[in-house]
Amino acid sequence: MNKNKVYIETYGCQMNFADTELVMGILSNKGYQITKDIAEANVILLNTCSIRDNAEQRIYGRLGNLKVIKDDNPETVIGILGCMAERLRKELIEERKIVDLLVGPDEYRRLPEFINTAFAGEKGIGVKLSRTETYDDIIPFREDGLSAWISVMRGCDKFCTFCVVPFTRGRERSRSLNSVIDEIKRLSERGFKEVTLLGQNVNSYNDGGNDFADLLAASASVDSQIRIRFTTSHPQDLSDKLLYTIAEYPNICNYIHLPVQSGSNRILELMNRTYTIEHYLNLIDKARKIIPGVSFSTDIISGFPTETYEDHLQTLEVMQTVGYDGAYMFKYSPREGTKAYNMKDDVPDEVKTKRLNEIIDLQHKISYEINQKMIGTEEIILVEGPSKKSDAFLAGRTDTNKVTIFPKAENIHPGDYVKVKINRATSATLFGEYTGRVRSITTVESARSGRLKRTSTKSGRTLVSANTKS
Ligand code: SF4
Numbered sequence: 001m002n003k004n005k006v007y008i009e010t011y012g013c014q015m016n017f018a019d020t021e022l023v024m025g026i027l028s029n030k031g032y033q034i035t036k037d038i039a040e041a042n043v044i045l046l047n048t049c050s051i052r053d054n055a056e057q058r059i060y061g062r063l064g065n066l067k068v069i070k071d072d073n074p075e076t077v078i079g080i081l082g083c084m085a086e087r088l089r090k091e092l093i094e095e096r097k098i099v100d101l102l103v104g105p106d107e108y109r110r111l112p113e114f115i116n117t118a119f120a121g122e123k124g125i126g127v128k129l130s131r132t133e134t135y136d137d138i139i140p141f142r143e144d145g146l147s148a149w150i151s152v153m154r155g156c157d158k159f160c161t162f163c164v165v166p167f168t169r170g171r172e173r174s175r176s177l178n179s180v181i182d183e184i185k186r187l188s189e190r191g192f193k194e195v196t197l198l199g200q201n202v203n204s205y206n207d208g209g210n211d212f213a214d215l216l217a218a219s220a221s222v223d224s225q226i227r228i229r230f231t232t233s234h235p236q237d238l239s240d241k242l243l244y245t246i247a248e249y250p251n252i253c254n255y256i257h258l259p260v261q262s263g264s265n266r267i268l269e270l271m272n273r274t275y276t277i278e279h280y281l282n283l284i285d286k287a288r289k290i291i292p293g294v295s296f297s298t299d300i301i302s303g304f305p306t307e308t309y310e311d312h313l314q315t316l317e318v319m320q321t322v323g324y325d326g327a328y329m330f331k332y333s334p335r336e337g338t339k340a341y342n343m344k345d346d347v348p349d350e351v352k353t354k355r356l357n358e359i360i361d362l363q364h365k366i367s368y369e370i371n372q373k374m375i376g377t378e379e380i381i382l383v384e385g386p387s388k389k390s391d392a393f394l395a396g397r398t399d400t401n402k403v404t405i406f407p408k409a410e411n412i413h414p415g416d417y418v419k420v421k422i423n424r425a426t427s428a429t430l431f432g433e434y435t436g437r438v439r440s441i442t443t444v445e446s447a448r449s450g451r452l453k454r455t456s457t458k459s460g461r462t463l464v465s466a467n468t469k470s
Contacts, residue, residue: 004115005033007041008081011058012049014198014231015169016082018149020047023081023108024141030112034141043077043115044069045101048084050164052333056084063098070098077101077118081108083168087337089127099123105154105169106130109138129155129170136179139186146384146415147194148187152180152215156200158234160261161272161339162301162332165200172201177210181218188223193382193415195219197230203237213241220249224442225417227382227399231257232299235275238283243290250442253399254291258283259299260322263315267304270343277318284322295400297326302359303352304332305343312355319362325370325400327363331356364427371402371425378421379404379430380438385414394434399441402430409434417441 006027010020023045024034035041046062049055059080066078079101080092086104093102100118103111107126114124134154142148153174156165184195197219199205205212212230220228228251235258246252258280262268265276287294300315319327331352334345379398387393387405394412395405406420417438424431 003033004031004043005035005041006043006045007035007038008045008047009062010047012047012051012055012082014149014196015151015154015200016047016049018140018151018198019082019105019108021140021142021149022135022138022151023047023111025138026108026111028141032112038069042073042075043079045079045081048080048082050083050087050168050335052330052335054333056088059084067098075119077115077124079103079115079118079124081105081111083164086127086129086168087164089125093123093125101125102127104129106133108135109133130173131171132173134173134175134179136175139183142187144190146192146382147196148192149196149198150180150183151175151198152202153199153205157204158201158236158274159272159339161270161343162304162335164335164338167337169200172204174199174205174207176207177215177218180215181222184219184222184226188226191415192226193417194227194229197228199230200232201234201237202230203233203239203242211239211241212237213239213245216242216252217245217249220252224251225440226251227441228252229255229401233258235260235273235280235283238287240286240290243287246294247291253401254294255297255325255399255401256287256294257297257299260315260318261299261301262304262307262311263313263318264307264311267307267311270306270340271301271304272339277314281318281321293400295325296322297328297401298322298324299328300330300359302329302331302355303347303349305340305345305347307332307347307355312358315359316362319359319366323366323370324363325402326367327359329356329359329363368425368427371427371430374402374422374430375425376422378419378435379432380441381406381418381420383412383414383416383418398430403428404430404432406432406434412437 008020010017048059070076077100078098080099081103085102089102092099101114101124103114104127106129110126114126117124155170155172157172159166203212205215261271334341381396381404383394383396387395392408393405394408397403404420412418419435420432421435422430422432
């Protein structure tokens with residue numbers, strides 16, 4: 001009888017949260033008990049992120065706190081999972097004496113074995129990167145809920161010069177389409193209402209027979225009442241086929257996270273982003289023609305090496321041109337091992353911060369203006385639960401991923417789709433009044449797609465184009 005109790009803390013991106021569910025699946029299959037109470041655990045795992053220096057500093061701080069537990073009970077196994085395990089194996093094992101276990105993103109299958117090694121007093125170390133591992137036969141340990149994240153591929157081949165991901169998560173490889181569809185079927189049976197397909201660069205998904213548009217269409221076809229989302233996209237791989245597929249299925253959300261990173265072609269080249277701003281803006285225009293009402297969010301880095309004030313102004317200009325609904329905005333953080341690390345980090349920190357604040361202020365202004373224009377519209381909201389601020393209100397999101405708050409209505413519960421008339425908005429939140437229950441998002445949303453025309457191709461696929469008559 002395996003009496004071990006495992007406690008896991010997760011840091012960083014959605015991929016890491018999905019990996020934690022995977023790890024919990026692997027360990028519970030081996031009889032481990034998953035606990036949310038660190039005091040009762042004899043295995044403590046931190047699933048870490050290395051994307052920026054402050055993410056790593058947080059882990060060092062946490063390891064400092066865990067030393068108390070280790071001192072009290074030296075039998076406790078303390079382990080580091082995720083990207084730091086890959087990037088800082090030497091330092092973590094040799095310098096941070098309290099770490100007993102180090103397992104990178106491609107060796108989770110052997111975690112039970114490494115934990116046993118650590119219990120035996122040796123260091124459990126598994127940091128090999130794989131060209132094939134996708135864990136597609138592992139059923140993640142998932143608590144009941146509404147939203148689920150499914151990793152459909154792992155790794156990245158883009159090698160943006162500022163990014164550690166290709167070094168911490170290895171080369172791109174995709175799960176089989178069938179394994180993803182089986183997982184969505186299980187979630188549909190359990191009453192989940194939203195699925196987000198995950199990948200560092202999800203658009204380059206390919207299982208050898210199916211590309212990402214095929215996977216998206218198959219995912220949307222499992223249960224028409226499940227909203228399908230996906231992240232993160234790379235402009236290089238946003239195909240017409242993918243855009244038409246988003247337009248074709250009412251339950252594929254009208255929301256694309258499309259990192260731009262900088263508005264300057266010179267900086268984009270130094271970042272090895274493989275597109276120009278002109279190419280990027282053409283993509284946005286095309287997407288807006290094919291998917292009316294589609295919303296975009298992005299990632300932006302301020303203060304990349306050699307960035308001038310003019311480069312910065314070009315970034316502000318692109319933000320205004322596109323009009324993003326939201327953005328993840330950070331200042332450049334040099335990462336050892338990346339190509340950019342060898343470039344002189346010559347933008348002073350206070351300048352990076354000043355430019356980042358200008359970017360954040362502009363984005364707030366843009367989000368506010370976009371949300372003001374939604375006052376008077378009626379939105380379809382997937383109810384997620386009571387609002388954080390008051391039980392008298394319910395919270396949910398639009399298919400364009402906007403948080404919406406409205407007064408509680410009778411017999412409306414988490415998982416319901418409802419109509420809400422928007423009457424107020426901030427840069428982050430919409431507020432409104434409940435106007436009715438939505439029986440099926442397919443019928444309502446197809447009103448949106450009424451603006452589109454469907455023609456069948458010889459291969460039997462449905463092609464969608466703008467319906468000029470409407
Ligand atoms: S696309 Fe670029 S930024 Fe994104 S994970 Fe890959 S290397 Fe990193």
